[in-house]
Amino acid sequence: MITFQTPLDLVRVLHPESPVACVRPERVSTAAAWFQNHFPGDVLYAVKANPSPWALDAMYEAGMRWFDVASLEEIELVANRFDDAVLAYMHPIKSRNSIERAYFDYGVRIFVLDCEAELQKILEATDFAKDLTLVVRMAVSNDGASMPLSGKFGCFGDDAAHLLQAARSYADELGVSFHVGSQCMDPGAYRIAMDTVSNTIVQAAVTVDIVDVGGGFPALYPGMQPPELQSYIDVINQVFEEMPVLFNADLWCEPGRALVADSTSIVAKVELVRDGRVYLNDGAYGNLFDAAHCKWPFPMEVHRVSGKTSIHSKPFTIYGPTCDSIDVLDGVFDLPADIQEGDYIEFGMMGAYGTAMSTRFNGFGDTKTYRVRNSISQTMYETQAEEQRRYENNVIFLPRREA
């Protein structure tokens, strides 16, 4: 992959006409290694967060072998890349055909479910296989999360207890899983979720081989200061010891965002500026889905090929390129007052749910990928001193505020 020292170098050399993903594979490797060294169990990378080949390769190089996949396409992507990958099909609602293909063509043995109809489907599609690991996804509180994911998946109460019993009678290994919601800011959320799960296991009176605490681990978005990742691990480790599961039960986690968020920035070109509006060639239907839909701030920097931008700033609304009026970033942004066509805006912290979300709407969505060395994205995996130094040297903050 072609490497540039900075995004400004990149725009000076390439004058890119389509959005660019500036990627830092070493950030992914650092995060993957950290999780594998500190989490007292197996770490499954949630591929949905960023399925880019460079990200998968960086995971693999850091020793990641377990992958949480959500579709047949993700299964094919990972299985065709890594012979020794262990795949867990963690989408609670799967097509019959994809279960069959996963089991018979790709050797997948781990399937999640949250209702009896899905259990029946998995059993039928695998010819009532005897070597299944069945993981029951439970619904838990998402109160600690900046992006709650509750309401769509997961079972609870008597339904969950009955499903555990039903799955136990077919499973070679039985697991329980949950998701506390993405960008979880409170390690205590894992305790609450694990206590909920424990109560249901006691009610169901089944033996449980695996506890999967899901994803939700945070990244360092500007203005959001989650506790250190180690404190999440400590809570999980401590509560796991108290759970009514087999003494040799396995502990799993499925981080997505925390492994990739700080690895990528998106550089988008300014196509037009008028009346306090900046129109970019990337937006809510492209790589900036997260920036448009999550209302938290992202680090931003303006790059001008011909020289410095004004130090004076003005509030602007930022629009994406499609004809849809909801293709706009929430809030207003203080950008250089003289921002103009041909300038570029770099958005940091776009490695999770960034390029992964891009659509082809209106024919946009073409994104080039280059490796870049410096970064405007903060990371959970550096010491504070290193971070502080980098910030003082490099980064201008252009945080959003309410419109």
Ligand SMILES: Cc1ncc(COP(=O)(O)O)c(C=O)c1O
């Ligand atoms: C089943 C499952 N596991 C893991 C993840 C990754 O979550 P996060 O990116 O918050 O770590 C998700 C995200 O939607 C998920 O649905």
